[in-house]
Amino acid sequence: MTGPEPVSVTMAQAINAALGDAISADERVLVFGEDVGALGGVFRVTDGLAAKFGDDRCFDTPLAEAGITGFAVGMAMGGFRPVIEMQFDAFAYPAFEQIASHVAKMRNRTRGRVELPIVIRIPYGGGIGSVEHHCDSSEGYYAHTPGLKVVTPATVDDAYSLLREAIDDPDPVIFMEPKKLYWSKKDVALPARTAPFGRSEVRRPGADATLVAYGPSVPVALEAAEAAAAEGWDLEVVDLRTVVPFDDGGVAASVRKTGRCVVISEAAGFAGVGAEVAARVQERCFHSLAAPVLRVTGFDIPYPPPMLERHHLPGVDRILDALDRLQRDDEPDTRYLDLDGAA
Amino acid sequence: MTDVRLDGRASDGGPGALLPSARPVRFLTDAGAAARPRPRYPAPGPDLLRRAYRAMVVGRRFDAQATALTKQGRLAVYPSSHGQEACQVGAVLALDDGDWLFPTYRESVALVTRGIDPAEALSLLRGDAHCGYDPHRYRVAPQCTPLATQTVHAAGLAYAEQRKGTGRVALACVGDGGTSEGDFHEALNFAAVFKAPAVFFVQNNEYAISVPLERQTAAPSLAYKGVGYGIRSERVDGNDPVAVLAVLAAAVEHARSGNGPFLVEAHTYRLESHTNADDATRYRADSEPEEWRRRDPIARLEAYLRRRGHLTDEDVAAAAAEAEDLAARTRAALNADPHPAPLDLFEHVYGTPTPQLDEQRAFLRDELEAEEVQS
Numbered sequence: 001m002t003g004p005e006p007v008s009v010t011m012a013q014a015i016n017a018a019l020g021d022a023i024s025a026d027e028r029v030l031v032f033g034e035d036v037g038a039l040g041g042v043f044r045v046t047d048g049l050a051a052k053f054g055d056d057r058c059f060d061t062p063l064a065e066a067g068i069t070g071f072a073v074g075m076a077m078g079g080f081r082p083v084i085e086m087q088f089d090a091f092a093y094p095a096f097e098q099i100a101s102h103v104a105k106m107r108n109r110t111r112g113r114v115e116l117p118i119v120i121r122i123p124y125g126g127g128i129g130s131v132e133h134h135c136d137s138s139e140g141y142y143a144h145t146p147g148l149k150v151v152t153p154a155t156v157d158d159a160y161s162l163l164r165e166a167i168d169d170p171d172p173v174i175f176m177e178p179k180k181l182y183w184s185k186k187d188v189a190l191p192a193r194t195a196p197f198g199r200s201e202v203r204r205p206g207a208d209a210t211l212v213a214y215g216p217s218v219p220v221a222l223e224a225a226e227a228a229a230a231e232g233w234d235l236e237v238v239d240l241r242t243v244v245p246f247d248d249g250g251v252a253a254s255v256r257k258t259g260r261c262v263v264i265s266e267a268a269g270f271a272g273v274g275a276e277v278a279a280r281v282q283e284r285c286f287h288s289l290a291a292p293v294l295r296v297t298g299f300d301i302p303y304p305p306p307m308l309e310r311h312h313l314p315g316v317d318r319i320l321d322a323l324d325r326l327q328r329d330d331e332p333d334t335r336y337l338d339l340d341g342a343a
Numbered sequence: 344m345t346d347v348r349l350d351g352r353a354s355d356g357g358p359g360a361l362l363p364s365a366r367p368v369r370f371l372t373d374a375g376a377a378a379r380p381r382p383r384y385p386a387p388g389p390d391l392l393r394r395a396y397r398a399m400v401v402g403r404r405f406d407a408q409a410t411a412l413t414k415q416g417r418l419a420v421y422p423s424s425h426g427q428e429a430c431q432v433g434a435v436l437a438l439d440d441g442d443w444l445f446p447t448y449r450e451s452v453a454l455v456t457r458g459i460d461p462a463e464a465l466s467l468l469r470g471d472a473h474c475g476y477d478p479h480r481y482r483v484a485p486q487c488t489p490l491a492t493q494t495v496h497a498a499g500l501a502y503a504e505q506r507k508g509t510g511r512v513a514l515a516c517v518g519d520g521g522t523s524e525g526d527f528h529e530a531l532n533f534a535a536v537f538k539a540p541a542v543f544f545v546q547n548n549e550y551a552i553s554v555p556l557e558r559q560t561a562a563p564s565l566a567y568k569g570v571g572y573g574i575r576s577e578r579v580d581g582n583d584p585v586a587v588l589a590v591l592a593a594a595v596e597h598a599r600s601g602n603g604p605f606l607v608e609a610h611t612y613r614l615e616s617h618t619n620a621d622d623a624t625r626y627r628a629d630s631e632p633e634e635w636r637r638r639d640p641i642a643r644l645e646a647y648l649r650r651r652g653h654l655t656d657e658d659v660a661a662a663a664a665e666a667e668d669l670a671a672r673t674r675a676a677l678n679a680d681p682h683p684a685p686l687d688l689f690e691h692v693y694g695t696p697t698p699q700l701d702e703q704r705a706f707l708r709d710e711l712e713a714e715e716v717q718s
């Protein structure tokens with residue numbers, strides 16, 4: 001059996017293809033939101049869908065995120081499978097009431113009688129030189145809300161496959177699209193199917209330490225692993241793919257093997273997804289750990305203006321610096337000792 | 344009890360008193376002649392109109408300069424208000440110095456009209472700071488990007504001024520798209536319930552990025568949105584500077600004299616793409632902006648003022664010179680590289696930084712010092 005030939009596809013195109021294929025496959029699937037119709041979305045992710053499938057399948061709404069989301073709840077109760085778009089991370093906040101109080105809780109409140117198969121697509125994260133409110137890493141809010149699945153692809157084929165799975169899922173899925181990877185390319189044959197929800201993926205095998213990353217941080221982790229190889233470190237890079245459900249087994253297996261772990265996330269570190277990963281690793285792998293689990297994250301500040309963002313985002317150097325602090329020689333981490341002593 | 348309103352219509356306390364005119368108020372024809380019938384609003388005097396003319400000419404030049412600088416990579420993004428100058432300038436000239444303006448990202452021209460230095464006004468869009476100017480100094484809130492969220496702030500600020508008895512007014516700018524957000528409706532309701540001296544100024548430029556007005560509302564006019572909240576509402580030809588000034592003056596006066604909020608819908612048009620990053624040809628015909636160019640606010644006011652002998656060739660030349668001067672200052676300021684300090688990241692997150700922020704600042708400082716050593 002021969003499948004289609006792999007061709008070079010961007011992540012945005014893969015998401016577009018997943019939406020189109022889902023619309024074709026299931027007449028209940030509808031795509032709606034702000035500027036998703038004629039314009040094809042501000043990132044062109046829905047380009048051509050309205051023209052191809054008609055504007056009853058892909059359509060613009062009034063400009064109101066709470067409205068879009070609440071409307072989707074009603075439509076899902078009425079038998080449709082809405083795939084809605086929030087234009088940017090921070091512009092989903094008006095919808096938070098609907099998401100936290102209804103989207104996340106409907107199944108539980110109704111003892112399973114009402115399902116909400118809704119996908120909320122949210123372009124997120126920084127690194128694209130955008131002004132405030134266009135660069136937030138908001139995954140933590142959703143991951144902290146029981147009832148929501150939180151998915152974030154880092155590769156082109158995952159973007160396709162995870163979105164198809166999200167649309168088929170009977171539960172609501174927050175589908176977080178790393179904006180800075182929209183134009184990343186890979187040779188893939190669509191429709192591609194990758195591992196299902198709840199499975200992390202080893203993107204680079206290694207023996208000395210595990211870098212756990214997700215979404216926009218995965219390519220950064222891979223780059224850091226390359227750079228570290230030159231310094232004699234053999235790093236394993238684990239891509240979470242789905243923050244919820246979380247792959248405890250996969251992450252723990254890697255860390256038990258390497259004995260060291262650094263978690264990388266663009267979001268502010270405090271009370272973020274990175275903290276959750278570090279806690280879970282520590283709970284499960286304590287006796288395998290040769291060093292404390294470290295986090296390399298954004299600072300605990302509002303996302304800075306674009307001219308300063310490079311100082312905020314976790315980059316290769318910060319990851320290498322963390323590796324240096326993984327206590328190969330059994331010395332305590334002086335970085336914290338000094339500061340705690342001074343305080 | 345019946346009192347007579349500024350526009351001459353009787354108020355009997357019923358909803359009719361709140362309703363906007365059937366057609367947008369206009370003083371000028373598209374060609375800049377006096378429109379008939381004459382609106383019931385008092386016409387602004389020649390001095391104010393001459394100021395408005397000058398500010399529009401300067402504002403348009405500034406807008407073109409900002410667009411050019413964006414093409415040269417000097418701004419991260421620029422949302423042009425080309426064609427909306429009557430609204431940009433009118434919103435500012437309608438206010439006293441002590442009054443507050445709540446602008447959106449599209450209000451760069453309003454900011455420079457308010458006297459804000461061009462580099463400070465463009466800081467957000469250039470990308471060196473979230474807000475380059477001191478809001479208290481100019482009584483201009485930070486430009487707001489999350490749509491319509493600023494309207495509630497304007498209601499609250501207006502109420503604060505009312506509580507203090509200052510007689511100050513707050514004017515909130517919002518777009519046609521923004522009127523669909525829940526916050527807009529909550530702002531109207533709060534302002535009305537608390538009789539806050541707020542003016543809601545909707546620049547209906549027909550589009551919210553690609554989405555045309557008919558996808559935002561089924562109402563006959565966005566000005567009808569005020570009526571349900573008990574707010575006196577009006578619609579105005581937003582490309583007629585005389586009408587914009589007349590109606591906004593009445594709205595501000597209404598609010599200032601304790602009658603509660605006022606909603607003005609200005610019918611205007613976004614001649615350019617949403618921002619430099621947008622491509623309007625994907626969703627509208629080229630003929631559409633062409634139509635609107637015939638209703639150019641500057642040309643209309645110029646024709647009107649010249650016909651009445653209130654504007655001479657020298658005045659026109661002086662306005663053009665002032666515009667070139669501001670453009671030159673803008674170029675000079677924006678062509679110089681700003682050097683926002685990386686350690687500033689940790690300033691102003693809290694009044695007093697948390698211990699964690701102190702720690703993170705120390706990390707970054709070490710990192711920067713190491714970079715220094717390397718280079």
Ligand SMILES: Cc1ncc(C[n+]2csc(CCOP(=O)(O)OP(=O)(O)O)c2C)c(N)n1
Nearest residue numbers: 091449488489490518519520521550551552
């Ligand atoms: C809450 C929120 N949702 C979405 C956006 C993204 N966005 C920025 S401008 C815009 C269109 C706004 O249209 P309108 O209110 O008519 O103002 P205009 O840009 O035409 O001046 C959109 C959707 C945003 N800034 N805030």
Ligand SMILES: [Mg+2]
Nearest residue numbers: 518519550551
């Ligand atoms: Mg608009």
